[in-house]
Amino acid sequence: MDLSQQIKTCIDGKREHYTTLLQRMVQQPSTVGNEQGVQTIVAEKLHELDLEVDVWEPDYQTLSQNPFFNSTRKSFKGSPNVVGVLPGSGGGHSIMLNGHIDVVPAGDLDPWEDDPFSGKVKDGKLFGRGATDMKGGNLALIIALETIKEMNLTLKGDIIFCSVIEEESGGSGTLSAIEKGYKADVALIPEPSQMKIFPKQQGSNWFRLKVKGISAHGGTRYEGVSAIDKGVLVYQTLLELEKKRNDRITDPLYADNPIPIPLNVGSFKGGYFPSAVPDHVEIEGRYGIAPGETIEEARQEFEDTLANLAEKDPWFQKHPVEVEWFGLRLPPGDCPLNHAFMDVLKATYTSIKQEEPVIAGSTWGTDGGLLTQAGDIPSVIFGPGTTSMAHFANEYIELDKIFETAEIITHAIIEWCNTNK
Amino acid sequence: MDLSQQIKTCIDGKREHYTTLLQRMVQQPSTVGNEQGVQTIVAEKLHELDLEVDVWEPDYQTLSQNPFFNSTRKSFKGSPNVVGVLPGSGGGHSIMLNGHIDVVPAGDLDPWEDDPFSGKVKDGKLFGRGATDMKGGNLALIIALETIKEMNLTLKGDIIFCSVIEEESGGSGTLSAIEKGYKADVALIPEPSQMKIFPKQQGSNWFRLKVKGISAHGGTRYEGVSAIDKGVLVYQTLLELEKKRNDRITDPLYADNPIPIPLNVGSFKGGYFPSAVPDHVEIEGRYGIAPGETIEEARQEFEDTLANLAEKDPWFQKHPVEVEWFGLRLPPGDCPLNHAFMDVLKATYTSIKQEEPVIAGSTWGTDGGLLTQAGDIPSVIFGPGTTSMAHFANEYIELDKIFETAEIITHAIIEWCNTNK
Structure with missing residues (x-):
């Protein structure tokens, strides 16, 4: 036998x-x-x-x-x-x-x-x-x-x-x-x-972002700055970052995976009253980390990307997005x-x-x-x-x-x- | 005297x-x-x-x-x-x-x-x-x-x-x-x-929108449909509607007003967990109504615009945005x-x-x-x-x-x- x-x-x-x-x-x-x-x-x-x-x-x-x-x-x-x-x-x-x-x-x-x-x-x-x-x-x-x-x-x-x-x-x-x-x-x-x-x-790390705006009455919303407007820009920037990071991955192991290391925005919450311009948005999500990458390297790229938002919109110069890493953190x-x-x-x-x-x-x-x-x-x-x-x-x-x-x-x-x- | x-x-x-x-x-x-x-x-x-x-x-x-x-x-x-x-x-x-x-x-x-x-x-x-x-x-x-x-x-x-x-x-x-x-x-x-x-x-009416997605694990987010993605499209469509409605206003009374009848998105809330693809988004706001317009006319234009979303994204064909009018309603x-x-x-x-x-x-x-x-x-x-x-x-x-x-x-x-x- x-x-x-x-x-x-x-x-x-x-x-x-x-x-x-x-x-x-x-x-x-x-x-x-x-x-x-x-x-x-x-x-x-x-x-x-x-x-x-x-x-x-x-x-x-x-x-x-x-x-x-x-x-x-x-x-x-x-x-x-x-x-x-x-x-x-x-x-x-x-x-x-x-x-x-x-x-x-x-x-x-x-x-x-x-x-x-x-x-x-x-x-x-x-x-x-x-x-x-x-x-x-x-x-x-x-x-x-x-x-x-x-x-x-x-x-x-x-x-x-x-x-x-x-x-x-x-x-x-x-x-x-x-x-x-x-x-x-x-x-x-x-x-x-x-x-x-x-x-x-795949590794992952949870993130929490705080995006600021300025409140105002909805009837004169142009007197405020909508945190949702700014949050949408942050969201789009995160999608771009995800694309950039995944475009780099050429490992044939991931050939069948449309997004090997996804950046998942799990929640987007902002505003408090229908008639008020929202002055804050909180975005939470899961940031996929590639095999071979350290959590620190991945975080740095994420934080740098958000720090560069001021190039897209001067609002972020004085109101940078606050980044917090919390909860799940798996290398x-x-x-x-x-x-x-x-x-x-x-x-x-x-x-x-x-x-x-x-x-x-x-x-x-x-x-x-x-x-x-x-x-x-x-x-x-x-x-x-x-x-x-x-x-x-x-x-x-x-x-x-x-x-x-x-x-x-x-x-x-x-x-x-x-x-x- | x-x-x-x-x-x-x-x-x-x-x-x-x-x-x-x-x-x-x-x-x-x-x-x-x-x-x-x-x-x-x-x-x-x-x-x-x-x-x-x-x-x-x-x-x-x-x-x-x-x-x-x-x-x-x-x-x-x-x-x-x-x-x-x-x-x-x-x-x-x-x-x-x-x-x-x-x-x-x-x-x-x-x-x-x-x-x-x-x-x-x-x-x-x-x-x-x-x-x-x-x-x-x-x-x-x-x-x-x-x-x-x-x-x-x-x-x-x-x-x-x-x-x-x-x-x-x-x-x-x-x-x-x-x-x-x-x-x-x-x-x-x-x-x-x-x-x-x-x-x-200006009149106004509050609205509440429900936008649907399909949940999935964040690590395979491509298996789901992000309600935040769809909500952002709804948000952008609302901004376009606001522009269209305000472009029509030529009354000199509003000459100094950058947005005579604002459509204010007061809140945008969706998702429940960082590692999950969000399956719903709720958007609330205040819809400005122009003098001379009835609430019914204004609502109709709003609802028609959202009903036409399927032209931008076939997702909305089977998952139309739910519109609810609530709270404030001032002609x-x-x-x-x-x-x-x-x-x-x-x-x-x-x-x-x-x-x-x-x-x-x-x-x-x-x-x-x-x-x-x-x-x-x-x-x-x-x-x-x-x-x-x-x-x-x-x-x-x-x-x-x-x-x-x-x-x-x-x-x-x-x-x-x-x-x-």
Whole structure:
């Protein structure tokens, strides 16, 4: 029996066991601040697999000094990270398996057909908030670890499995793992990519702009200056900036993407009374950041563009647009296309699936950005879930996809960790 | 002693009396629903002058059937109108003297140096909400009535003095007076015109537009349709409509006015989340209506323009802009420039002030619109207050301006009402 066959047999024999484990994980509503329950299940599992298990609550005082820190929390009490290490015998490549355990809130309950944390299985799908984003992916990693243990393989390189908190709220969990010194030659993150391979991941940063005008009575509106007029000019300038930034992107990975790094204006709000000239507009949005670009470089280009508005309209000379960066801030993630792990992953995928994998760039940010930029670990996304399921009601994951992904990952890890450095 | 001198002597002798009366009127905070107190003072004064006094609360059931009715109130209990009639001996022109007794709320108290309803007199100015808009104007009318009585003049035409409620909230007070049958050959409204004569008054109507888009994740914004994008197009179309409508206005009265009938977009609000493509935008504003135009005609042009948006962008074919007319709705007011009363008023002004009056169009709506369109009474604005004081903190009126306006009005009424029809 060849390696692939052995892996498949191992996994197939424990499908029910894994399904139950995922149900238990999904039934823990691990929204921000409520991660303890599911992390306990994960840690128990890692102990059972005889890994070196590390459980800790990130220290706010230390972590908040990190320039990549981005959280509104003031404490991580009750929100532990869990890491399990399977040390290699030496000489091989190491890999970090990273998956976030936090989930976004269930949101409006009306559209949910079942309890959002039911973990119900129906027609080969497991339902619940976090099933696709990304506890199903995390399960694929656990399956890989368990399969390697079951097969009694001792690999040369280390495997570091990180079950992290806070990905949905700024990445403090992964940042804390990096600060603790966890490091590897490559990172694999099974975010919901529909089994596509994303060696590049879009970063993003939220912005808030304040545009000023001068109020006046609507009947003599020419006595005022409409902040909406000025805000429209700002809006058009942002669209031009988006075009300029995207025109620069020639990476064939993005060939099929009409706007690889979108600048999305999410809201435009100004004015207070029908009969008054509006004296302020607030614009909020999400600024896409290209793989290979730092957040600082991207912000600088954005701020410079708005500072140059006075060339279009002298109003902005004395009333410059105020720029605030807030909320979401995810650096872009990146693994060079010619990285050796990419070859391993692609070859494994092709041999198991009997077709070439789709290689693309993700349109969303992940903890891979922090791993790439703060941890200096090239990061690849490859997971069983579906993007369009994430954050929506009736979220589910197809169980078969998890097992298939687990097969490929297990195989790729064995290949990678047994290759000499 | 000529007539002007007699009038001036009468008024000057009672300056203190009138100042105290205005103080008492301003000290009554006659915001919507609280008009009873000041109307009692007005009615007492009219009785004292031996006028035929009519005090009534408008009947909601009847009034709300009127196509010009525009109020959110369901009852006018406790909010009386007061009318005082000084009948003429017959054969002369009649005049309606119309002034609203309601005031807008004091608003934020911080910027007020005194109690907003203090009626404090300092340096020839009387302070308080409603002093300029328009109890000072109403006082000028009362002075005119009292002066005519004091001079023991019996005029040929009737004088109908209306102290009305609800001007600031849609004009129900004046509409009720029209429905009760009060009618004259001309109406004079001493709204704060800074003693300019406004034979034409801009009307206005508030609008609310709903513009649709399709939501999507900001990272793949090209999968959605930004309602802000579409809203900007709507906004630009409104500006074009404003230009088209104003280009048509060739009346020399508006020669100095850069936008005689502005279309003011007061607010533009859309979107809900930085990382989401906005699926709706709501635009509110004030649509200026030209003297001589009906509200229906103006609305039709507005709605047709938005209905034609599909020619610019096929999106609007299936997602037309929803138009709602709400809140303020004031028809434009109008007195023909060649109306005989205009000649009387201009000549009186010139003889007393020894300078030509400024004749212009008001940039705001008044009850003159209802008098013109619902009552068929040509209406002229001429008052002592200052537009820029109205609705602001520390509102005041210069007492001298009231007395000067009263002199001109008294003289003009005598001339007008003694002219045979």
